[in-house]
Amino acid sequence: MRTLKIAVIGLFIIALNLLAPLQTGHAAVEVKQLYQARVAVTSQATSERNEALRTALTNTLLKVSGDDAVLEHESVQLALQNVRNFVVQYGYQQAADELLLWVQFDQPQIDRVIQQADSGVWSSRRPELLFWVVAEDENLQRQILGGGEDWPVINELRKAAQTRGLPVKLPLLDLNDSMSISVVDLWARFEDRITFASSRYDADGVVVARLYQADSAITSDEWMLDWTLELGGMRWRGEVSAMQPELLGGMLVADVTQQLSQRFRIGTNADMAGTWRIKVNDLSQFMDVLRAEKLLLELPSVNRVQLMQYGEHEAEFELYIQTDPAQIMQAIDLSRTFIPINPERRSEFEMPVYRWSQS
Known part of the structure; x- marks a missing residue:
């Protein structure tokens, strides 16, 4: 009887996720x-x-x-x-x-x-992140903080994300979420459960943050927050502390943004200025070619893009750049519009090939 009950609950969870609103896949929101x-x-x-x-x-x-x-x-x-x-x-x-x-x-x-200032420009195409935030109060009671209620730490998170140009999503914490994930799952960072519950939100990456009272042996601040981010197979982690818990929302966004931009921002290097070529397949019509050219031109440190040839749904572009081609590839890889065909074989001596996708 117990086995049957577990099976029924499992089918119910699956059904709820199937009934969730369908969203088209994307990667990297264009920040205006x-x-x-x-x-x-x-x-x-x-x-x-x-x-x-x-x-x-x-x-x-x-x-x-x-x-x-x-x-x-x-x-x-x-x-x-x-x-x-x-x-x-x-x-x-x-x-x-x-x-x-x-x-x-x-x-x-x-x-x-x-x-x-020896830094670089972060492209306007940025990953959209889903934030799961779990807070533990003075009585060691834990609760998931969603976007539907007035939580000071979440309000500060939203405000900082808008200021920093970081696209964010917050869980609805509705029946679907309550059946898919628990406080224990998030606090223990059970990856399978988090991935399952996050899939309905169609985000590019997932942040799991835990807020709790700080250990006086570690910091003089009264509250701490540690976080992990998973994005496209890459992982980051960090922690911040403050005297008031609500301040940790903005500090969390600042810390995540710092880590992301460090990888994806593009600096100008006059010594590396030159041309660099890529191929893009599955461009079924010439309007797709123009769209691809426009997206490439929007990348930082790309001064000009020239179409070298086009035929049989394949285009070759020459980019006039002022940085390391590897940094340009990192920026391109953030978008599912350009799907790398030969990522494991790419090198500075091999022309990268991408597949055009508008899904």
């Missing part, structure tokens, strides 16, 4: 308005505007590079002292019950100062 920022202000006074412009530039540099270290560089400090040189346009917007200063910055100048 990378070079724009909005900062809350209380008035349109000049002194407050100047301070808000500096905050907007700081946030934009972090969003474009994903690199906290750029803020310490001399070139960035100089830019923050002369912020108006980077502003293309600004204005005020009324949103709900707050006044916002909206700023559009000059993209070439922003990119240039980031390169001068």
Whole structure:
């Protein structure tokens, strides 16, 4: 009888997942308005505007590079002292019950100062991450924090993700989730259960974060959060601490963003400037060729893209680049639009081949 009951529950879980809304596969969301920022202000006074412009530039540099270290560089400090040189346009917007200063910055100048700070530009195509957050309170009671309730740590997570240009999803914590995964599964990081429960959200990567009271022998802060990220077979982990638990939401996003951008941002290297070629298959119509060319041109450190030949649904492109081709390949690999055909054999001496996919 017990075996039958377990089997019925298992079939019920499968049925719930099959009934979940179907979503088309994707990888890497295109983040819009990378070079724009909005900062809350209380008035349109000049002194407050100047301070808000500096905050907007700081946030934009972090969003474009994903690199906290750029803020310490001399070139960035100089830019923050002369912020108006980077502003293309600004204005005020009324949103709900707050006044916002909206700023559009000059993209070439922003990119240039980031390169001068020995960092790089993170492409606008970024992985969308699903965040599972489990919090343990002072009584050692654990709870999954979803996006449907007003949790301060989740609110800070969302705010930081918007500021940093990181696409995020949060679990619904509905009946489907409750039947698919438990607090124990997440706290123990049972990979099979997490993968199963996460599949309905169609995210590119999954973050599992655990929030708990800190050990005084480890840190003077009162709260800690450790996290793991799995993205396309790659794994990262880290931990942050703070005196108030709600602060850990923003710190989590900053830490994850720092790790991701370190791998995927592209720096300019004049010594490596030159041309580099790739092939793309399954381009069934010429409009697909134009779309592929546009996507390649949007990659950082790609100055120009030229179609060299096209026939039998295959195109060969020549890219004029200012960085290591390996960094360009990392950026391309984030998108399922270009599926690598020969990833295990790729080298600097072999032209990479991709399959075009619009799924």
